[in-house]
Amino acid sequence: EADIYQTPRYLVIGTGKKITLECSQTMGHDKMYWYQQDPGMELHLIHYSYGVNSTEKGDLSSESTVSRIRTEHFPLTLESARPSHTSQYLCASSETLAAKNIQYFGAGTRLSVL
Amino acid sequence: SQQGEEDPQALSIQEGENATMNCSYKTSINNLQWYRQNSGRGLVHLILIRSNEREKHSGRLRVTLDTSKKSSSLLITASRAADTASYFCATPRSGSEKLVFGKGTKLTVNP
Numbered sequence: 001e002a003d004i005y006q007t008p009r010y011l012v013i014g015t016g017k018k019i020t021l022e023c024s025q026t027m028g029h030d031k032m033y034w035y036q037q038d039p040g041m042e043l044h045l046i047h048y049s050y051g052v053n054s055t056e057k058g059d060l061s062s063e064s065t066v067s068r069i070r071t072e073h074f075p076l077t078l079e080s081a082r083p084s085h086t087s088q089y090l091c092a093s094s095e096t097l098a099a100k101n102i103q104y105f106g107a108g109t110r111l112s113v114l
Numbered sequence: 115s116q117q118g119e120e121d122p123q124a125l126s127i128q129e130g131e132n133a134t135m136n137c138s139y140k141t142s143i144n145n146l147q148w149y150r151q152n153s154g155r156g157l158v159h160l161i162l163i164r165s166n167e168r169e170k171h172s173g174r175l176r177v178t179l180d181t182s183k184k185s186s187s188l189l190i191t192a193s194r195a196a197d198t199a200s201y202f203c204a205t206p207r208s209g210s211e212k213l214v215f216g217k218g219t220k221l222t223v224n225p
Binding site: 006031033040041042043045048088090091092094096100101102103104105106107108110 | 154211
């Protein structure tokens with residue numbers, strides 16, 4: 001099991017609410033990622049962080065924002081949730097060593113916006 | 115797009131049989147990885163094969179890589195019901211540590 005944790009595991013919330021999905025890792029990895037994945041579908045990168053105070057958008061446009069104030073913590077925030085945000089959100093981290101770029105994933109947060 | 119494509123999209127077999135999944139990709143790579151995802155969970159790294167390797171084994175897993183055909187295969191031997199999951203191949207983007215994941219093969223192993 002990887003030392004990367006996501007909370008909450010499940011979240012059901014009404015439209016217009018502000019939410020923050022938490023992601024923490026204890027491996028000291030410098031790189032962290034947020035993916036969005038609909039059931040049975042592929043992963044889409046929505047945010048990426050090289051390190052503290054360094055973030056960039058991913059391939060899939062997302063209304064969410066992220067911050068990286070500490071190495072171990074990479075929260076994702078939605079200011080105003082909508083039903084279109086319903087999905088599974090996966091957080092991952094990696095440390096590039098010897099040309100390897102193995103990613104370690106959290107268990108995910110399944111978000112439902114009513 | 116550099117995205118890998120797995121084939122088949124879904125595979126259903128009986129316990130004890132072997133399962134083979136294929137992945138094709140579009141650009142030159144220095145390695146290729148396979149991940150597993152149990153339903154509703156995150157992905158777990160299974161195995162990495164470098165571009166200068168043709169075959170790699172890990173327990174009941176056997177991965178091959180053919181860089182001339184830009185394809186890889188994952189073989190699970192003597193499958194078990196617990197192997198039921200989705201399997202994804204992933205390749206690095208050019209000049210980046212980011213990975214591009216394929217659409218996955220959903221494997222069902224019937225007891």
